[in-house]
Amino acid sequence: MxxxxxxxxxxxxxxxxxxxxxxxxxxxxxxxxxxxxxxxxxxxxxxxxxxxxxxxxxxxxxxxxxxxxxxxxxxxxxxxxxxxxxxxxxxxxxxxxxxxxxxxxxxxxxSGKVMTAALGAMVEDQLRDNGLSLSASGDSVTLTGTLAGIDGAVPPDHLLVALSFGDKVALIEVTKESGASYQVRRRMDTRHALAVTFATPTAFTPLAVLDSAAITEVEARCALVAASEAIGAAGRALDMTIAYLIEREQFGVSLSSFQVLRHKTVDIFVACTVARGTVTEAVLALDSGSASLRDLALATLETRAAASHIGKEVVQLHGGVGMTDVLPAAKLARRLLMLDYEYGSTARTLAQLAGYPS
Amino acid sequence: MEQVEARCHFRGNQSQENLSMSDTADLAEFRQEVSDFVAANCPADIRARVASYHKIGVEDQLAWQRILAQKGWGASTWPVEWGGTGWSVRQRFIFDEVQAEFDCPPAPHQGLRHIGPVLIAFGSPEQQQAFLPRILDGSDFWCQGYSEPNAGSDLANLGTNAVLDGDDYVVNGQKIWTTQAHESQMMFALVRTGRGDRKQHGISLLLIPMDSPGLEVRPIISIDGWHHLNEVFFTDVRVPVANRVGDEGAAWTYAKFLLDRERLGPVHQVPGGAVLARRVRELIETEVTGPARQGERAALLGRLARVDSRLMGLRRLGEEAIEALAADRPVGLSPSVIKLAFGALFQELTEIGAEAGGRRQALDFTPPEQGNHPDEAEWLPNFLYQRARTIFGGTSEVQRNLISRRLFGN
Structure with a gap:
């Protein structure tokens, strides 16, 4: 159970x-x-x-x-x-x-088209790291270079890209006809991610020009969905850890008989349970229309911290076997450690929280 | 050691509460009624002491208890026939929550929440008549005689013994960490009246007047500089057999009953945490100011954000526990998780508070009871006192043991 x-x-x-x-x-x-x-x-x-x-x-x-x-x-x-x-x-x-x-x-x-999105903040990272360049002129935005870190495993029919410039965001749509090429990459947690390359300057007419706050909110909501995945991963990783500690013997006894390991496991359980509570609270607030950006940020802040703690502790509690990349628990650990690279980060969430009214 | 009651703010979610719209409206009306009464009747000087973490004496607690009793709100958890309010679980938590928001003093809970319910369930009619009304109307303050020098987490190891002599028990031994024993009229005490197969057997529950001959109270000054705690020595203290609750040697059963009744106890702490977090934020915003302290301020606010995020999760766990209790479903491990997580969280909160507002007190620390900084909130003594939060009511290590048994099945 x-x-x-x-x-x-x-x-x-x-x-x-x-x-x-x-x-x-x-x-x-x-x-x-x-x-x-x-x-x-x-x-x-x-x-x-x-x-x-x-x-x-x-x-x-x-x-x-x-x-x-x-x-x-x-x-x-x-x-x-x-x-x-x-x-x-x-x-x-x-x-x-x-x-x-x-x-x-x-x-x-x-109609079942494959669709995904890349948000402005991610693009800003990639502007620095992967040489994507952006120029805005009149009603159009021109892109050259590569944008990486996009959720997905296959080239999408429609890719929505939020591009920041100044305090505004241009939302563009990249389709099969846009002349972009895709590369499929692997993330730390073995899930696929996409990179899209515009080999030559490619002009787009934005679908909409938005305030950056609107994209910040979308990103916070996506972060909550990613955090929900992490809650599932954390619960399963905990179950696997408990099963392993019961089964594995050292010094002639089950590892689960050692108090320090039991207490570490309890701390994982508590971290997982509290994070689960924050995400649940934020989700209920979102659906009732009462969620503030602060609520979303608090929920993801706690879950990012819990996921990081649990990911590392799961490896530690599995001992050497936790270091293999074939063990399901190790894969879940990497999934948990990946959370802080998805839809923001701990540092960015803290910075955002400093600006939100309490 | 006594646990200071903290009270809570639960944000309800209607779809999760299975409440009808009329129920929701009723609860809103109830909240307003309680708020109006508390605002009008809880003495301002007591509220100011609570808000600034100054010592709340027994007299403050009893004064507020008498006011509540006169209103008919003196015992929200008791049955109506004994003066209870007949409120639902949800109403009781709203009542607690409003009191937290208005900085009301903690209820005299050793009487109201501990021995009172035990007397209602297991006491003789004479005991019920003699003691329950005086708890309700604030006449008596009770202390708890559980811990001993060699019986802390291992409570069943207690050695204070009571030997039957005619119509009395003769009690000899020592209790320790007895909160407010020096201000109490009565003690409920676990004493050993026999030996059984297990050390949990042979323990009885006695009701002992604190002015009994042979009973001596000695102060223990705690780490925060205050006198809350005591040692209590019994030298041939005679306690009438009529003051034994229930059967001889069966007190462990009553202790478990109490534990079961109090399984939502940790949930009460969550909203008090929310009030404290708000106050710490205000402190940082008023005390840690200016360009030179910008980095310090950001660091403190970052730590506070982590506390706020955990509070958010604990609030949901508390809400789920209340819903389960209201629906007569198992409460699960949530209260244990709350107790464990909240202890650390409260300590972190008061630590942030002490860092932001306790510098003067740290550099000029005289016992607060001598009027150290009467005009300042006592962030530093509060931080020191809160070290007890992961000790009293079952240490964090004991909590981890309990949870681990559930997780590992042994």
Whole structure:
């Protein structure tokens, strides 16, 4: 029996847990981009990408409660899919566009097109690191170079990119016709990520020009979805650690008989449980319309800290075997350590919190 | 050692509470009623002492208890026939929460929440008549005689013995860390009246007047410079058999009953933490100012943000525990997690408070009882006192042992 309980127990979580387990099994046999494409199709058939989209926009209207229940279930299986980009950023960014564009993007999401997004803050990082250059002239934005770190495993039909300039953000849409090329990369946690390259200067007319605060909010919501995945991963990593400590013997006795190891395990449990509470609280506030940016930042701050602590402690408690990259617990540990590189970071969240009214 | 009651602020989520709209409106009305009463009736000088972490004496606690009792709100957790309010779990927490927000003094909880419920469940009719009304109306303050020099976390190892002699028990031994024993009228004490197969057997619960001949109270000055704690010595103290609660040798059962009743106890602490966090933030914003201290201020606010984020999670756990209790479902490990996490969190909060506002007190530390800095909030003594939070009511290490048994199945 799992040591922790899901954030939102119920049919959505149970169904997602079964599907995620099946996906993880398939992924263990074939984790090529083609294998991932099949999983993406399966997820889309189950409506995961439509979970957040309101019913009046053709979605399932499950709110953040439904989406994060799915994300948590996926996280427990190592997060076979990147849900934050496709299921959160895309519908949230679409909602910021003028109605005709929003409807077109919603229709694309509804028709099963592969869609993902890259947010402004990430782009700013890549502007420095990967040589992406941006120039704005009149009504158009021109891009050259490579933008990396995009959620996804296969080249998307529609990529929404938020580009910061000054205190404004231009939201552009990269399609198959845009002349961009994609490279599939591996992240630390073995999940795929995409990089998109504009070999020659490519001009785009923005879908919308937004205040940067709007993108900050979308990023915070995506961070909450990623944090939900981490909650699932942390719970499963804890279960694996408990099982390992019970089974493994040293000095002729089970490791679970050593008080120091038991207490370390309790501290993992407490960290996981408290983080779960913060994310649950923020999700409920989001769905009730009462969430502030501060609420979202606090929830992800706690979860980032917990994920980092748990990721490192899981390795320590598994001893040498924790250092192998084939052990499922080690993979979950890397998934947990990855959280601080997704949709912000601890340092950035702290900086943001300093500016938010309490 | 006694645990100072902290009270809480729970943000309800209607969809999670299974409350109808009318229930929600009723609760809002109830909150307003309590707020209006507390604002109008809780003495300002007592509230000021609470808000500035000055010592809250027994008289402050009893004064507020008498006011609440006159209103009919003296015992929110007791059955109506004994003067309880008949409130729901949710109403009780709203009541606690409002009191926290208005800086009311802690309830005299050793009487109200500990021995009172035990007497209601296991006391004789005579005991109930003699003691319950005096707890309710603030006539008697009770202290708890549990810990001994060789019985702390291992409470069942207690050795204070009571030997039957006619209609009395003759008690000899020593209790320690007895909070407010020097200001109490009564003590409920665990004493050994026999030996059984296990050391939990043969322990009885006695109700002992603090003015009994042979009973001596000696002060222990705690790390914060205050006198809250005491040693209590028993030398041939005669206690009537009529003051034994329930059966001889069966007190461990009553202790477990109490533990079960108090399983939501840690949840009460969460909202008090929210009030403290708000106050620490205000302190940083008023004390750590100016360009030269910008970095220091950012560092303190960063630490406070971590505390705020954990408080947010604990608030949700508390809410879930209340919902479970209200629906008669198992509460699970949440209260234990809250107790463990909240102890560390409260200490961190008061540490931040001491760093931001305790410098003068650290450099000029005379016992607060001698009027050290009467016009300042006592951030430093509060920080020192809060070291006890991970010790009293079951140390953090004991809590980890308890949780680990559930996690590992042994």
């Amino acid at each position: 799992p040591a922790t309980v899901p954030m939102f127990p119920g049919d959505i979580y149970d169904s997602a847990a079964r599907s995620a387990a099946d996906m993880a099994l398939k992924l263990s046999r074939d984790d090529s981009p083609a294998g991932c494409a099949a999983l993406l199709k399966a997820a889309d058939d189950m409506g995961w990408n439509l979970a957040l989209l309101p019913e009046d926009r053709g979605g399932l209207g499950l709110g953040y409660e439904g989406l994060t229940a799915i994300a948590e279930a996926c996280g427990a299986e190592g997060g076979p899919l990147a849900l934050a980009g496709s299921a959160c950023a895309v519908p949230e960014l679409a909602a910021l566009c003028p109605e005709p564009i929003r409807d077109r993007l919603d229709a694309a999401l509804n």
